[in-house]
Amino acid sequence: MTDLQKLRQQNLETIFHPKSVAVVGTNKMKGTVPHDILDNILKADFNGIVYPVSPREASIKGIKAYKYVVDVPDDIDLAILVFPSSVCHMALEQCGQKGIKSAIIISAGFKEVGETGLQREQQLVEIARKYDMSLIGPNCLGVINTAPGTKLNASFAREMPETGNIGFLSQSGALCTAVLDYAQAKHIGFSKFISFGNKADISEIDLLYYLMDDDETKVILMYLEEISDGKALIRAAQQVIKKSGKPILVLKAGRTEEGASAAASHTGSLAGADEVCDAAFEQAGIIRCGNIEEMFNKAIAFAYQPAPRTEKVAIITNAGGPGVLTTDAAILNGLQLAKFSEETTKILKKALPATANINNPVDVIGDAKADRYVAAIQAAFDDEDVAGVFVILTPQSMTDIDTIAEEITKIAVGQTKPIYTSFMGEKDVASGIDILQKHKIPHYILPESMCSAFQAVYHFNEILKNKGHHAPELDDIQHDEAKKLMDKVMLNGRTFISEVETIDILKTYGLPVPQGNLASTVDEAVKIADEIGYPVVMKVVSDQVLHKSEVKGVELNIKSAQEVRDAYTRIHDNVSALMPDAKIKGIYVIRMITGSEEVILGIKRDPSFGPVLMFGLGGIYVEIFRDISFGVAPLSYEEARKMIEQTRAYRILKGSRGHSPRDIDKIVDALIRLGQLAVDYPQIQELDINPLFVMDQGQGSIIGDARMLLKN
């Protein structure tokens, strides 16, 4: 952690737990932000002291007001700035003079409005640096801490949320208002609620580190429109998850190009490829959500209930149809139906009527009252094979909805297995759902959401068990030689680096380069071919030739010295005829590989996540099926392996129906080495190994062709 980051952590403490707060720029006009913020702090019963600062008023809401913040006679921990953007810097300067270390700048009119705004924002940051201050915002809704010892609502939200163990971070203030309204209706409580706006100083990264150690926060949610430093975000997330075991759920806008461009016009930010973002999040253990509802559906499962040990669930329903729909949803989300023991079956048979279905999904039948639900739920909890219980209810004429809800809240107490519910309908079931939500029993409108939340918690805990992978130390890299070669290709501002030079560099990183060499004469070509053995492949080498086949500069399956001689002449003639300006450096003669699988490995550079590795099966698979995977470099052994396993091509590589298994370990090794190269040389903009020939298991792999693009 840098000194600046340490300072922010320290100052965040006063942002969340200030003893005294100044609202700088407040006024008496109800329904305006400057007034409402002060009002909200007072209404929330803040445990410290509030000082209104207003150039024009002697008192506001019966509280003595000060003209300037420097006029306040006491120490102030936190300033909340609600002045217009044009004068904010003056107010902040005074805050600095007064020795205030933290400020929340609510005001809009900064980076998001263009150049003038950006300058104003930079001015604020300069002032903050001068006084060792830390800033939240500008252009945000504010900060809320529900902790009973603090009770700070330093925001212009309509209402203070309930206390809870979810921490929420948002780049968008407006989205916060929707989230708070949504959460209020569902009794979802928050520990901290932070709208960080333009993140001129304190960013989501600082906040992540803060929430890592915050005892009141069990689950972290985040809404992002743009990821300025993807690598830092990944690092922070990995550390938070590893150290605290807290899940991080992220809703990231801008999935599509159009969305990203709308986000850019809204936040002035640049977006990387969304599939890289997906891959990076997965590597970090971040749970990416598609919308607010999905985020909270998963959040309450994490926040309210124990994690399941396995993926086996019991379904208890009072209607067959919804039982079937839930079964479908469970299977489609990767869950399994638990198989009841004889004991459980016996208990259910005794407790339920003859027409009930005592197998999983258990149907307690339409006229069931609470007693049957309780009996079935308890039996499910007690069954060895059951890792979690799903309760489904339809509001039939005899159903005592509220009583069943209450009994569920009671039976859930002290269980080590999770219980989730879905009361289907909306109007008559509303009071029952309210009882469940008040008692922190996760409730879902759709069985799908219930199942996918269960799966998310299970999956996260599995990851948690296996965390702690690191990119391996590669001690056989010839760093000096690599540097020499890289320095050479970077000379003269070249951007396209052809096969032979690329392969030489890859060799220093221990990648499996082909047997062969560059021939400048026909005799040299024959000598090389004789040495490495036939058949061989011959290819033209020229800085001007980007696509060798297009100039007929490649010949395959050359079987004798005479054929080498013929091919040598033919390639020269072809290239000279088709591309007269090309300067031919020589002919590359390599051993021909057959009977292997062809895969593609690549390095790309993402604007926010940096060097990214790509893997896919060669040929039309990548083009037509888009069967490719990504991983942020450097890669651990497990991450590299996962990149391969998550493609459908993996089933071909591991050997399916009549195909022998291929040397996957060698692909893993190549990916790791390529990742290290990408990290060591940020100048590499793009690198493709296409194909890498992969032999049968234990037989290794060999590069077939490679090329590199440098930044210019």
Next chain:
Amino acid sequence: MTDLQKLRQQNLETIFHPKSVAVVGTNKMKGTVPHDILDNILKADFNGIVYPVSPREASIKGIKAYKYVVDVPDDIDLAILVFPSSVCHMALEQCGQKGIKSAIIISAGFKEVGETGLQREQQLVEIARKYDMSLIGPNCLGVINTAPGTKLNASFAREMPETGNIGFLSQSGALCTAVLDYAQAKHIGFSKFISFGNKADISEIDLLYYLMDDDETKVILMYLEEISDGKALIRAAQQVIKKSGKPILVLKAGRTEEGASAAASHTGSLAGADEVCDAAFEQAGIIRCGNIEEMFNKAIAFAYQPAPRTEKVAIITNAGGPGVLTTDAAILNGLQLAKFSEETTKILKKALPATANINNPVDVIGDAKADRYVAAIQAAFDDEDVAGVFVILTPQSMTDIDTIAEEITKIAVGQTKPIYTSFMGEKDVASGIDILQKHKIPHYILPESMCSAFQAVYHFNEILKNKGHHAPELDDIQHDEAKKLMDKVMLNGRTFISEVETIDILKTYGLPVPQGNLASTVDEAVKIADEIGYPVVMKVVSDQVLHKSEVKGVELNIKSAQEVRDAYTRIHDNVSALMPDAKIKGIYVIRMITGSEEVILGIKRDPSFGPVLMFGLGGIYVEIFRDISFGVAPLSYEEARKMIEQTRAYRILKGSRGHSPRDIDKIVDALIRLGQLAVDYPQIQELDINPLFVMDQGQGSIIGDARMLLKN
């Protein structure tokens, strides 16, 4: 339509519009079904006369009761039976004697409980046949008709739904209770609401035909757990859609094997492959939904608003973040953002503050009140390029939620373009949402749902425009020859039919069979090869050999007479050695095809949809990528083409990057012919053409291998 179906249509008229109803088996016990049904009829202000029939009571709820239905002095249109299942048949017999033509049998305890129940159910059907009666049920919630002239709530639902233009059919009664409760909260009204239970007599097919001509119904929704007659359902749906233009939305449970098995134990039904169901629904124009919420999200779009002309939408929001999320959702659902005209931009610039975003998505900014929304919505409606308007609202401190909702309901009146809304949050936005829902403005919690509903309406209307495809008449089929060959292979109860015989049959249907013939001697083999030209392929023909390669019974690329002789002997030796019991009928010598694409065509038989065609690219594509498509036979030209187009392999066939386009028309033709064969010969259980060699465009296709399985 059969006479029985016509009778049902006639009797459905009295089920929905009875002048007099007898509730047979009712009683005075509140909270029981027999009582609640009578109570519901009375509470709903039924426009006709109700006759309670109860063996024990002289009057119920102040109304004179009759001991038996035959005692009622007046004519009765509809009987509702609520007696226990064991005595239902006696009551129904009396209904028949009384001349009642329609009955709703609410009682459970029939097919769903096993053999005894099934017998009871059959007994009911026999009685119905005897008296030309029609039955709904048994084991159902009942029937509701909200039409003001009728107002019949012949169900034990908790409440009568609002009047509306959605017709709802359900196999599950319990699900109905959830649906009614859901709809009630959202002011979703129904025209007819029918729980048809075990469908012993009247089925979803009869009800579909009825709703086709029902003026009060604009949209048809259906919940199914099992499809007993898939072909009939498809036929009915096609007719309804073609004749009435009404969309049919279906929620079908049992997507997974586990779900289907849960459904089977619940309804005693058998399920086919879910992907076949998907394909069949798509062919019929049925919109398959994944859950209740999705079904209603789409239903209200159809029911409340005009259909969009194009896929171009305008998004109006008061918050940037949600605007981005909605843009993402739109693009991911296949929609586009409309491009505003200069005129529109000018209007927006004038109406909105300088900080607003006047491009699509339009951001009217957080402090917007109704006036800005109205101006932006009107400008969007008036823009040529906009086909529909999405309004997004977040509840910020200045947002006048209810007024905005009211203004939206006003501005929507008389528009020819649809308007959908999403007020994000839950508590504070509730009253605004209620205003929208009361005024039939579609409201969605998630932008995703909004966009997918819009897409569904657009897509359905596109289909509607292009409907009316029929399987073409194939006038070149040699029916007599085909019958002769089929009769021959069906002799002796054989099930596996080998290559040569299968190909002979395919030839009579005009499929492109290979040049070649069966050789019984080595000289014959040479003669055949000489005639068709080299290279040839030679394969063993034997009823015992199912996999020719496994016994080394196939040789490729045979280039001369001598090679034919060698191969002939080798194949005989191999097969004799590896499978001594195999009786070799001869060696099949065919022309070898190179430079083509290999595809797979097949016939399968689905338990509910009958003959189904399968298409996929050959080799590992089908295995690894599951890139296959299905279609129910017979196929129209368009349907066959769509089967090909919906695979990803289509991109390979139509020619991508360096690959020439293939003869897709010939695959279409082969699929159509295969479909006709499947329809003509229900004995064919399975047929595979694997591969079909497809040459370049205009060059045709040729069967590479084929085999057939007959029913035994």
